[in-house]
Amino acid sequence: MYGDHLETVCGCVVGGAGPAGMGLLFNALKSGTMPELAKEGLIIVDASPTPGTGRLGQYRITANSVGDVFLDCLRDPALRDVFEPLEHSPAYWRIRRQAQSAPQLADVAQLLAEASTLVLDFIVEHYGVKLWSSTTITEVVHDGDEYQVWVESEGRTRRIRCRAVVLNLGGRQDPQHLLNGLADQGLAIAPSARIQSADALLRMNAVQLRDLFASTLARKGRISVVGGSHSAFSVLENLADALEFAGLKEVTLVHRSPVRLFYETAQAAMDAGYTFDPRRDVCPVSGRVNRSGGLRYRALDVGREALANGHIGKTGVRVQLLQTDNGPAGHYERAREALAESEFVVQCTGYQPLLPALSYANGSPINLLEVKGGLDSDPCGCPLDATGQRLHGLHLFGLGAGLGVDPRLGSEASFDGRIYGVWQFHNDASRAVIDAVLERLQVPLAQPVSLGRLLVAVPSRNEERQPFLWPAMVNAQS
Numbered sequence: 001m002y003g004d005h006l007e008t009v010c011g012c013v014v015g016g017a018g019p020a021g022m023g024l025l026f027n028a029l030k031s032g033t034m035p036e037l038a039k040e041g042l043i044i045v046d047a048s049p050t051p052g053t054g055r056l057g058q059y060r061i062t063a064n065s066v067g068d069v070f071l072d073c074l075r076d077p078a079l080r081d082v083f084e085p086l087e088h089s090p091a092y093w094r095i096r097r098q099a100q101s102a103p104q105l106a107d108v109a110q111l112l113a114e115a116s117t118l119v120l121d122f123i124v125e126h127y128g129v130k131l132w133s134s135t136t137i138t139e140v141v142h143d144g145d146e147y148q149v150w151v152e153s154e155g156r157t158r159r160i161r162c163r164a165v166v167l168n169l170g171g172r173q174d175p176q177h178l179l180n181g182l183a184d185q186g187l188a189i190a191p192s193a194r195i196q197s198a199d200a201l202l203r204m205n206a207v208q209l210r211d212l213f214a215s216t217l218a219r220k221g222r223i224s225v226v227g228g229s230h231s232a233f234s235v236l237e238n239l240a241d242a243l244e245f246a247g248l249k250e251v252t253l254v255h256r257s258p259v260r261l262f263y264e265t266a267q268a269a270m271d272a273g274y275t276f277d278p279r280r281d282v283c284p285v286s287g288r289v290n291r292s293g294g295l296r297y298r299a300l301d302v303g304r305e306a307l308a309n310g311h312i313g314k315t316g317v318r319v320q321l322l323q324t325d326n327g328p329a330g331h332y333e334r335a336r337e338a339l340a341e342s343e344f345v346v347q348c349t350g351y352q353p354l355l356p357a358l359s360y361a362n363g364s365p366i367n368l369l370e371v372k373g374g375l376d377s378d379p380c381g382c383p384l385d386a387t388g389q390r391l392h393g394l395h396l397f398g399l400g401a402g403l404g405v406d407p408r409l410g411s412e413a414s415f416d417g418r419i420y421g422v423w424q425f426h427n428d429a430s431r432a433v434i435d436a437v438l439e440r441l442q443v444p445l446a447q448p449v450s451l452g453r454l455l456v457a458v459p460s461r462n463e464e465r466q467p468f469l470w471p472a473m474v475n476a477q478s
């Protein structure tokens with residue numbers, strides 16, 4: 001619309017209020033840093049009309065941790081009053097009953113949604129935080145010492161100028177990423193094959209899965225899954241459960257490195273007959289085997305069964321596990337054949353971060369450097385651009401971004417991915433980000449602007465339109 005451009009100035013924008021963004025807000029309340037974080041103005045922007053849980057509850061699988069890990073995110077004296085209403089929540093009691101077993105992610109998400117609503121209501125009321133729901137971040141511009149966050153809501157564009165942006169908009173699975181990874185190993189899939197992201201597949205119910213695979217099953221077409229992580233084994237189980245009686249007989253799992261299993265201790269792994277490298281696979285801090293990269297809970301059961309007798313769970317569907325990098329004799333060739341023949345290839349090779357357009361004020365695009373499993377960022381989630389310049393004040397740590405292993409907390413030497421998960425979002429990951437944001441907010445701007453929650457007219461990005469002041473918006477969507 002003509003001239004519908006407004007500018008808001010604040011200290012910090014939390015872009016994306018899924019488990020990662022909410023983890024930071026919970027942690028700021030627990031640690032008593034919320035007043036400081038909100039002092040110069042804190043705006044939470046989320047595309048959803050009901051921010052708080054992101055995608056987690058849409059995955060039709062069990063969690064990779066026990067219920068108590070999620071309850072632990074809510075357990076803090078500073079949050080007791082805020083969470084009092086949860087005592088009457090069926091979702092809370094469902095997770096409590098599964099404190100020592102892995103709950104369904106739908107149940108976890110229901111609890112997190114209720115807890116998030118309580119936290120958001122509380123911080124809006126007590127700290128003057130603004131919640132802009134149903135608002136999409138379209139672009140982030142790095143301009144000297146500050147960031148401009150362009151947002152869209154109901155067809156209107158607005159700009160927020162701020163010192164720090166915590167940007168966790170979730171992840172995506174780029175098919176090109178899969179093709180490149182396979183090409184690096186001299187592998188390829190047939191041009192006619194369909195690449196299906198695990199992310200979409202894990203959100204489908206049995207009827208949707210049967211519809212998707214009906215014609216492939218009717219032709220007895222081959223299905224391959226690429227990846228060896230939690231998602232890959234969850235995909236195997238969901239496919240076998242939904243499609244066994246629609247004619248699915250076998251799935252091929254192509255994985256690069258050995259399938260890793262998690263054990264609480266080296267002794268437990270040895271008792272189970274699991275072979276591991278005591279030097280590289282054991283965490284020196286906790287003594288756990290494959291602490292970061294191992295399959296856990298339901299995915300562990302599926303993985304063990306697959307490795308032991310080539311079946312998926314308790315179904316009659318067979319799985320061929322083929323390791324392409326230093327695997328047993330013949331695996332690489334069979335994997336090449338399977339991929340070339342497959343009609344469907346399911347991509348379970350990790351996530352890339354979902355990002356808005358990123359640019360410098362001169363219009364040149366910002367491309368963030370990636371590493372295995374996420375972004376090349378420092379311990380507080382500040383990424384590097386393609387020239388190696390650190391983007392201080394921009395923080396990412398959610399799905400597709402992650403953080404490097406903190407040696408003080410430990411991991412196994414053989415794990416070279418990025419760490420992310422709900423508990424980390426609520427604890428170590430967000431603690432480092434909060435500290436960095438607060439430090440940044442304390443340093444005065446080189447060219448001070450009048451901070452606080454202001455709205456002023458801004459020119460259109462292309463400078464063609466006249467600025468238009470719309471005072472009625474001053475307190476809108478608070």
Ligand SMILES: Cc1cc2nc3c(=O)[nH]c(=O)nc-3n(C[C@H](O)[C@H](O)[C@H](O)COP(=O)(O)OP(=O)(O)OC[C@H]3O[C@@H](n4cnc5c(N)ncnc54)[C@H](O)[C@@H]3O)c2cc1C
Nearest residue numbers: 016018019020047054055063064137169170398399421422
């Ligand atoms: C299959 C699967 C299973 C997992 N299981 C577990 C588990 O058991 N335990 C665990 O701890 N972790 C698990 N994880 C990891 C992680 O906890 C989840 O992926 C979690 O959902 C990531 O949270 P997030 O906030 O980074 O992203 P998301 O959950 O995707 O949330 C992103 C948020 O950003 C908002 N958004 C998106 N785009 C925009 C935009 N342009 N502007 C404004 N807002 C926007 C969305 O509305 C949403 O609220 C799992 C991940 C996957 C993929």
